[in-house]
Amino acid sequence: MLLWIAFSLMTAAAILAVLWPLRAGASAPAASAAQADLAVYRDQLAEIERDRESGLIGPAEGEAARAEVARRILRATAEAEAGRVTACGADLRRRAVAVIALLGVPLLASGLYFTLGSPLYPPQPLAQRLEARPDQSDIAILIRKVEGHLEANPDDGRGYEVVAPIYARIGRLDDAVRAWSNAIRLLGSNAQRQTGLGEALVAQSGGVVTAEAKAAFQAALAQAPDDPKARYFLGLAAEQDGQPAEAARLWSALAAASPPDAPWQGLLRESLARVGAPAPAVAPGQGSGQGAGPGAADVAAAGSLSPEERQQMVRGMVQRLSDRLAQDGDDLDGWLRLMRAWNVLGEADKAKAAAADARTHFAKDDGALGRIDTLARELGLGS
Template identity: 45%
Template sequence: MTAIWFILALMTGAAVLALLWPMSRRPVPVAAQAVVLATETGFYEDQLREIERDAARGLLAPSEAEAARAEAARRLLRASRGAAGDAPAVGEPTLRHRRAASAFALSTVPLLALLVYGLFGSPDLPGQPQAARVAAARGEAGDLAGAVARIEAHLARSPDDGRGWEVLAPVYLRVGRTDDAVKAYESALRLLGDTAARLSDYGEAVVTAGDGVVSDKARAAFEKALGLDPKAVKARFYLARAAEQDGDRTLARTRYAEIEATSPPDAPWLPAVRNSLARLDGRTPPAGPPGLSEEQASAVRGMVEGLDRRLADQGGSPEEWGRLVRAYAVMGDRPRAQDALARARAALGADPARLAPVEDVARDVGLVP
């Protein structure tokens, strides 16, 4: 650090000296300038007379003589203007004042800059390369994207690394790549084998990818997880949610109550369980699908609303309409689920075969008897 400050001081001193040196030179006296200009004027006058003599003796052609006269006359005129003193000479006191002011400015500005930087800057901080600054500006999102890219590159070379798939799956879920998360968990289960935690995480990814609906695939994973560990809370919760989704409110409430009764008071899943019980008891429902974090619930709501807009603008298959009806029912928004059912019936027409998937969903979620 001391060496760099010494180098900077030398550079500043050299720059100031380069600017002050020309001003330290004493100007040519006015009298000496007059002598030089008078000598130069006399030279060009003699040159004009010499051109006239050579032209008279025939040593110069008329055109050559004319050109020589014009050139000598131009030089004589320029020298005469200098001799006339068009620019006033600078007096010695004024010149001294200008030098003093320039020297003061050139020496004070660098010192002032160093003083301000010392007071308000951070001279003790280490330097940071541009690449590091750019990476820091990108923040956590850039770090996460880079981590995903590195893991993906590793798995492209080593697709049988089950641990790598297990690490990547929740990252996919966090960034909203739910289908990729499901595939990553499937690879981890295939390579590492079944555990209650791994099956529960896989089932949760399937639920998230299905807009919060506990599908048959997810239900099978949760039931298998409970077979390995009857106390697996995540699997118990989603199976309670599956019972609610099927319209069996009594079974759903029993399962939620069992989870609440056997959980520690500070268990992180208790708010979701109590929200589900509140909804079953007719109290204020949660803002999004139960069992998901706020980030996941927000992502699910966005996907459901996107599906709703697409079906309203472009239409869709009976399965997609059924998916929308089920999603709103799972979210606890029965008015919108009823509205989606009515719009599906209008869009699909009176054909019972086309309406069957939607009507089945409506019965499953309790919208129709």
């Protein structure tokens, strides 16, 4: 009801705004200029007649004066008639505009509202509109859904774990820290949750590894000693604490333990250069017997092969790595290299199978599962 009253008032205001300039002037003169001239000319005729009767002017002069005044009266009469016709036309136009304003504006507004609006729909709160919205790709809508779920189920740790990295990605760092903290409180501590909390804290502090963030990375490393994020950020903490030698030691160890194609190798090289330490070189035969990758001899031999032969050579090395992991599946880095290798070779099914086998071998290691799932998402293999 209040809505319709508001609409009525708005319509009345719009009509008034249209009609106000068309109003007739309240202080308009009683006669036009032409009518005033006619009154003057009639007075002049009476005056000429009085002068002739009193003998002030002769008959001939009186007739000439009467003829001149008569011509002026005819001209003024024509002008008055033209003005009356013009005023009548203007009045008709004003009335037409007034009718259009009084009837057309409300009808047009009502037609647009009933066409574009929804007068019969009941009020819809925000939550209902979000629920009914068909576009589920909008991340803001998805976040709001998760937040609504968490408001109704504040002990759902999995919900906090799902939304925490999204908060961090869109820059809601305070919410990301709170979500990771709730996930750890409700689900328990593991390497993935602790590194997520630590990264959010570092971003929240503008890149500084605070004491709270350092504690989170140390907790992650205690549960997953090979976690690369925790090891990197602890090296960064050492650098920021004025201990470049300790930072170089931590980063050099991480670089040496990581596969040569690990995505963080470039960052490690830059970080080591920043503290004045050289990046460790990969040993010529590093891992060649273990299926880690080609050694110097392999590279030299590959230089003389045709593209088809080199492809066959690469597939042979990847297959040897796969066979070794089938016998001894405790090498997490080996599984990650195998997933990458099959994916590079275009064998998506084999890469997915390698990810599934790796999850089976590390079913009880949350840190390892987190690394496997992260790489699987990066490679587009699902999680």
